[in-house]
Amino acid sequence: MDLGHSLSGQGSGISSGLQRCFSRPTELKFTLIIASLLACFAGGVVGAAGLDDSETKSADSASETQAASESSKPFNQEGAGPPSVPSSGPATDVRSVPHRILIGGKFPLFVSGYVQGRFTDEVGTKFPFRVKRARLMVDAVLSEWADIFVQLDPTVRPDIVLDAYLQLRIRPAANFRFGAFKVPFSGESVTADEKTIPIERSIVVNSLSPDRDNGNQARDVGAELLGHAGGDSGNLIEYSLAAVNGSGLDNVSGHHRLAGATRVIVHPIAGLSVGGDYFQGKTADASPLRKRVEEWEGGYKLRRLTSWAEYLWGNQGSVHRSGGYALLAYQLDHHWETFVRLERYDANHAKPGQITRIYEAGANYYVTNRIRVQANAGTRKDPIQGDLSPVFLVQLQIGL
Numbered sequence: 001m002d003l004g005h006s007l008s009g010q011g012s013g014i015s016s017g018l019q020r021c022f023s024r025p026t027e028l029k030f031t032l033i034i035a036s037l038l039a040c041f042a043g044g045v046v047g048a049a050g051l052d053d054s055e056t057k058s059a060d061s062a063s064e065t066q067a068a069s070e071s072s073k074p075f076n077q078e079g080a081g082p083p084s085v086p087s088s089g090p091a092t093d094v095r096s097v098p099h100r101i102l103i104g105g106k107f108p109l110f111v112s113g114y115v116q117g118r119f120t121d122e123v124g125t126k127f128p129f130r131v132k133r134a135r136l137m138v139d140a141v142l143s144e145w146a147d148i149f150v151q152l153d154p155t156v157r158p159d160i161v162l163d164a165y166l167q168l169r170i171r172p173a174a175n176f177r178f179g180a181f182k183v184p185f186s187g188e189s190v191t192a193d194e195k196t197i198p199i200e201r202s203i204v205v206n207s208l209s210p211d212r213d214n215g216n217q218a219r220d221v222g223a224e225l226l227g228h229a230g231g232d233s234g235n236l237i238e239y240s241l242a243a244v245n246g247s248g249l250d251n252v253s254g255h256h257r258l259a260g261a262t263r264v265i266v267h268p269i270a271g272l273s274v275g276g277d278y279f280q281g282k283t284a285d286a287s288p289l290r291k292r293v294e295e296w297e298g299g300y301k302l303r304r305l306t307s308w309a310e311y312l313w314g315n316q317g318s319v320h321r322s323g324g325y326a327l328l329a330y331q332l333d334h335h336w337e338t339f340v341r342l343e344r345y346d347a348n349h350a351k352p353g354q355i356t357r358i359y360e361a362g363a364n365y366y367v368t369n370r371i372r373v374q375a376n377a378g379t380r381k382d383p384i385q386g387d388l389s390p391v392f393l394v395q396l397q398i399g400l
Contacts, residue, residue, distance in 0.1 A: 088238065088265045088273045089187030090299060090308035090327050091195040092337060092364070100139075101400060110139040114194050114370075114399035121392040123385055131155055132395065133193055135162075145169045159249055162219055173229035180221045180249060183210045184240030184263040185277045186310060187297050188325075189218050197306070197329050197339050197364065199376045199393045203356055204323030204345040208293055208312045210261060210279045216248030220259075231267070239264045246281035246291075257282040259291075274298040279314075289317035304331040320349040323356075337364040347383070356382040360391065370399040 100110040113136040120128055134155050141147045151163035165179030182190055188201050189209040205212060212218045222244030230236030239262075246259025259281025265273055277295040282288035293314030300307050306329040313322035323345030331337045343358040360378025367373065374395040379388045 088267075088275070088299070089189075089191035090197060090306065090329070091191045092197050092329075107143075108141050110141070112137045112400055114397055116193075116395055116397045118199070118396075119394045121390070122380075123389045135193070137163075156217060161249070162217055171227070172234055173227040174225065175227050177224040177226065178222075180219055181224060181242075182218045183220050183244060183261050183279070184224065184226065184242050185210050185218075185261050185279050185293070186295055186312065187265075187273075187299070187308065188310060190263075194397060194399065197327065197337065198341055198360065198362055199374050199395045202310075202323075202325040202341070202343050202345075203358060204312050204325060204343065205310070207345060207347070208314060208321060208323065209295075210259070210281070210291075210293060211248045214248050219249045220244035220246065221249065235267055237264065237266050244281075247283075257288055265297075271301040272298075273300070283316065291316050305329070306331075318350075322346050322349070335366050337366070338362070339364075353383050356380070358391070372397040 100112045103109040103111060114133070115131065115135075116133040118130055118132040120130075132155070133153055135151060135153050137149070137151045139147055139149050146166065146168050148166050149163055150161070152160050153162055154160050156162060161180065163179075163181055165177045165181045168176040170176065184190060186205050186209045188196070188205045189212055200206075201212075207213055209218060211220050222242055224240060224242040226238075226240040228235045228238040242261045244259050244261065246257050259279065261277070261279045263275070263277045265275035267273055275297060277293075277297075279291075279293045281291050283291055291314070293312060295310060295312045297308070297310040299309070307327065309324065309326040311322070311324035313320075315321070323343070325341055325343040327339060327341045329337060329339035338361070340361045341358075343356075343360075345356045347354040347356070358378060358380045360376055362374065362376035364375075365373045374393075374397070376391075376393045378391050380391050381388045
């Protein structure tokens with residue numbers, strides 16, 4: 001039975017209201033964008049009228065202190081968005097504090113962005129050269145406990161809006177998001193694109209992780225409760241609970257069926273992360289299929305060494321799929337970072353010859369903390385090509 005219909009059948013007016021609101025993702029996202037622009041204008045006016053140079057410098061210093069504090073949390077990979085909630089994943093540690101331009105005073109506005117140009121040499125590639133991403137991120141701080149985050153990318157079609165959400169920071173253990181955001185599932189999936197160590201995410205994450213499997217950049221529209229608590233650092237456990245449309249950002253046809261995602265990560269000792277994720281929903285087709293995905297993951301960070309592994313499994317209707325990857329990365333110095341990754345993905349357990357294997361290695365060179373050059377090389381064996389085929393990628397990333 002459809003979860004949304006089940007709730008409304010029980011007379012839940014709240015659920016019905018949420019479904020009506022979530023069924024208009026475009027209107028919701030642009031409402032949040034307008035609100036953030038208003039916040040930008042208000043922040044600029046207040047800052048210009050009420051702050052002198054010394055106060056502005058003080059605000060800049062406070063911002064840098066906050067960013068440095070947040071970057072010290074284990075596996076914190078937040079981009080330009082609200083940095084109050086850590087999210088574990090295989091993120092690079094070289095560019096640990098994303099550069100954010102501060103605008104305004106009492107109600108500041110943080111702006112960040114980057115461009116990624118990519119060259120791909122692989123069998124079946126139609127366009128070797130392409131602009132993979134061109135991101136602009138805006139975080140409008142409304143108060144000490146509320147802000148609006150918007151992320152745009154004109155290379156994403158048909159909708160350039162990736163994120164547009166209101167976040168309420170009630171306390172570290174209880175933050176609330178409403179709008180369009182990343183579905184909390186898989187450490188590699190939630191890691192910010194500018195901080196991934198390999199150029200491309202693993203095939204199993206792109207094929208099985210919710211709203212990456214359907215080309216929606218892991219985004220959906222809904223509500224999320226997330227936070228971290230426990231231990232001396234307040235980061236023993238981090239969690240996310242989300243209720244979303246279950247059909248991604250691009251589907252406005254009306255075939256929305258409420259889906260749920262849960263993510264729990266534990267840090268029993270410094271540097272160690274272990275946990276799991278669960279997602280359940282239905283496809284966005286007129287005749288929906290049940291969709292369920294589960295995942296276990298873990299990683300350990302010791303000085304310059306970072307390791308991470310994930311295993312995902314699930315089904316879409318009667319098709320059962322599974323796979324995983326293991327990543328090992330080492331930071332040679334402030335500029336150089338290397339990695340190796342092994343991947344395996346079974347697209348259909350019921351059919352033989354559906355397994356893809358990828359073996360790859362690569363190096364990242366950080367010219368500055370805003371410019372990164374990446375090179376990945378490896379081999380791939382899949383059901384289509386049969387024999388091992390070479391894969392080579394180069395990517396240039398330039399940030400604001």
